[in-house]
Amino acid sequence: MAGIWSDKRFVQKRSATLTSATASGAAPNEESDPQSWRSRFQQDYDRLLFSTPVRRLSDKTQVWPMDENDGVRTRLTHSHEVANLARSIGSRIATKRPGIFGDADLHLTVQPILQAIGLAHDLGNPPFGHQGEVAISRWFEHRKDWIFSMYDKNGKELPISVPEHLRQEFTNFDGNPQSLRLITKLQTHVAYAGIDLTAATLAASLKYPVSAENRRRDKPALKKLGYFHSEVDIVQWIREETGLCEGQRHPLTWIMEACDDIAYSVLDVDDVMKKGIISPDDVFAILASHNDLKDSDVVTRIHRSFDAVHAQKRRAEVARDVKIGYVRAHLIEALITTASASFLDQAAAIMAFTHETPLMEESVLCNVLKGVANQYAFSNSSVLRMEAIGAAAIDGLMSFFWAAISDRSDFNNLASRRRNAKAKFGYSLISPNYVENAVDNCAVTGGEGGVRYRELRLLTDMVSGMTDTFAIKLWREVNEVPDCP
Template structure:
């Protein structure tokens, strides 16, 4: 168990901010209570009997057990067939959502090792140098767990379906309709779905989710508030917990001392690891696919007035030029022949590999330094968005993101994935919605029975059990449909859609 600190509320010690720069709590110079922030408490499962596993001596810490639990859970494996940028790509070197998450997890673990070793405020905390890297690796591996098929456009497609079908939902709800509750789905968030998977859908004992520690659950959340906090101009634009998991969120907040909308400090490290990874590695994938080149990247950031005078950008460009000249002088021996220069493919891949390694090294070093500075004076509440918006490599990150937005994310294959999401997801949701309603009314047809048979028995079990949550039936019906669609991989969604279309079920 982690050493427990003062029971004083951390709301005045760990600041948090909503999107758009609206600070929601003020930090004080008081030292962070890492004893509580690394709480190893697990939410008790209702009526849970002791199992044989509790009698086995475990060499792991509680946070290492958390990491192992998420590694072995099914939703993590499904990430291998979910789009990162390029959908269902045949190039075996292009990243999926799983390989992206693994790389973010690796960066987070490395940062956690450095932070835990350096921060004096962690010195008295039992196993901090093991728990901090394990916790960060776990939340980074699962940071995209709730994303539906076809990337973030899948979220847009779900929101659009709910908006277009609001009248049907209202008709089903009758007098119990509450539009404030519907905001959970009108503003559907993969972040909240990820928390739901960890806290409820993916079962360790078929009763209470994976039963992760309070600190892992709380650090997972980038947006620790419900959809009713999304008020429009000047306030948060995203949220991190559905009303169905509010009680679990409140428990984890109390255990860690993070009340109100305060973010866990380690969530900032996880977030900057994600920013670093996708800002650099999405471009590397595009180079591997021969859509862009390292030379185009260098030319873009070297000529843009927003970035070209930044010292880190200059250093990166100088490193690129030195390595480009060096690669052009290399000769590789060929058996029975004179030495030959590197092929254009070898030079292209080597150039982006060097840029990736150098850029990530700079960004990681800056992120660690900025986190330790913020921790020393409890300045997390001063952040408008996150570390990537306020650290030494900001211009470098922005340069990579700008190039990707212009030259990578508008590629036809990426746009095709967005279009697939907008076509496939709404039709699947309509089919599942009709079957759920018909089943609940006892009026199902053969088609409805078949569609219902495709739904996860686990999700259906959670749907039936959630009657204890004091949420209206219509809310749980919509949520069951969202659970089913979000649990699909890209290729599985396409196959099911084609199957239902051939049977006239769409």
Template sequence: MNWEQLLSTKRNRKNRRHRDGQNVDLRSEFEKDYHRIIGSASFRRLQDKTQVFPLDRSDFVRTRLTHSMEVSSFAKSLGQNIGENILVHKKDNSFTPQMKEDICNILQCAGLIHDIGNPPFGHFGEDAIRDWFRRKLPVMEYHGETIDRVLTMQMREDFYHFEGNAQALRLVSKLHFLVDENGMNLTYALLSTIIKYPVASIGINEHSEDIKDKKMGYYYADRDIFEEISRETGTNGKRHPLTFILEAADDIAYKTADIEDAYVKGFLSYHKLLDELTRLEEAHPDKDMEGFYPARRLQDLFLSGKEKQVEEPEEYAVKNWIVRVQGFLIGCATHGFTENYPSIMEGSYGKDLFYGTSAEPLMDLLGNLAFREVFTSDAIYRMEVAEGAMIDFLMDMFMNAVVKYDDESLEMDSVSERMVSFISSNYKRAYHYHARGRSKAERLYLRLLLATDYICGMTDSYAKRLYQELKAIL
């Protein structure tokens, strides 16, 4: 892979120019991407989508919007560090200062949209949708056959392995049907960066040692745009190098934020965090973490807070520790990319950027600690059971309606007609455009995607409100 091709400014729809042939817009193509994203309704909806704590009334804990902004910031910082390292140490003679600026802009945009396809209620929403398809497609009938037998293997596996990453590509490339069928019409370099898993649902290998094979990256319905992006950027089924940087930024953002939010919500205490970090240092005496001793740093900050007579020295310590950890992790991810630069560029690197670095034990601990103290707590489980009931009901109602939609041989009942009327006209317009000339199985598949698209586009509050209205819960 080479940077000139990887940083492709091509879009599915060509840019329009003024009648005199002069383009007076002085923004780069990637800066244009940024403005298209922040002006979109899908990006705004992230303010009311869960990161960890759904429908939380606090104005402190993260939403998908604040998380995406943090990822965007970290990704841009990593791009600056890595780009400068490539230039200073002459790791690639073809790499230019302009390319450094371009990758920073691409990464800034990629951070904003990396979660844009996620359904309401966070990662549990993804689980609930997958579970629904696995339970219901083998029993739902269409023209006397169960739907799982009507669909081809890849179509069926798309639903069984539903993934927010694949939904993000679909959303930005097709579902923003405001001008035409090209969605936001973003650059191929940006689209390639957000494809974390460049494999189809039938190509998933959960036991692979290569991280790119773990999940689905695109739907059967979007295979043409995926293949076009892959050819144009020269990735050809490999991960775009910037995807590793985006993933590292995401890991830094959510693993540190989950700890901070857990502390603020009372799931995790200062003393519990200190104990865990102390055990980490004792378990890795051979790793000085490049001079960063997490337990000692947390304790020092606590003592500093007491010296300054802050009202809550424990809170002062935890929040300031998070900032310092983030700086340490940015340095380690930079090292991870630059040390593995040749294999990343040839597409053979299969790990994340923290693998083998001083930060790896700490990253593992942060993820494990959040899982034990927050994600498996009674409070979160109670919320998830309620969220699962809402997703299950909405999937039942919309999927049963769309199965009969746009099929002249099937009569829709009055409730199904009303359910379909709720679906965004943009989404229905996109469906009709892409369904033209398709087989019976493909049209059914696209209708199931239509309902999935609409449910994924819901905010947490809207999903809850619609559930209550349809269940007549006043």
């Protein structure tokens, strides 16, 4: 089991293949902490914390797109909370059952990996969250008759088409594999190694450890693709280092997934209360009226806390805020207890890589809270309005950047001259590190899918990497640019 805690970095393999100053097998500044004040896993967390993709999460939707209330969560605050919850659950599990993680040190290995994957789990999400994924998928679905196999919708067939099993990467676009791509390929690095995290951290970040062709809709841990074909070399290396196989989850991934569920269920409801859409008393009433929850410890604790607030006779708006804090604290504690107990109950199967059911799958409390979030947050008219605007923006930007990428003089050279002024403008906006990855042979693996696959990867890289505000602003600017004759 020691392999799953591998602290090797991909740069050691990547740099050995380059015919440059780094060809010695050790990239410059590979060891950023020569005094060993931090373990490599602590370095992983620090590298992520200071990275550009993490900063962008501050302007990416959690529930409320571009909300003016700065107390409402963004993807950044959500990700920090998932990281914090993951560390807490990992610590609780290790304390209750010493040795459960083998010889992995709690503070130097387990905690920093959990914090890192909690912080990184949503990095690949496009603007406007899940609706952004749907909008990107729909754009490809509407063009599937030609975009994977023809030069254009009226043109002849490509010499190399995108194979059927890879088309799902686009028609079912998902932020999870885009996260892996961001941290391993798209961030600039002297040896094309992205942020260059350890094998164990990368393995634990693979929420769905399968490719598009190996998805299993009947198994929750395998229902989505976890990595693109463009990162198959990275995944192969991860598995060489950790000993994990296709379809096998790292044990810490189960904890991260549970923390995402907890954050989604409790903290999205917390935002609904902060926005005044429902009150903490409403949430209590919903829980207290549920047959399976009305006599639970968490409902009893909330009731007692509310009585204490009432006894203080505070101003109504102050009492409301205090109650919100009590609801949040009691619900988080209850769900952390459930997740920890579930992991301990299933530890043998989890550590043997045979477990299949999410830790929070059967939590009545978690599921009821998700229902509250769906009813009062995700179905709120202001959310749906901004999602509709966001979907239109993404669709327009996809078309704009597709023209900028595809309308060039030499099909086989992605960097060749653009054929009209609007395409030149669009191409100039694409991030240089994304272009480099698509054009540079050192950064792109394999030939499956040919040039078209690389074109489509570049398109999704650019659009999915945008923040909400940037996407809306750019969409409006692009609409002011007339088409060239």
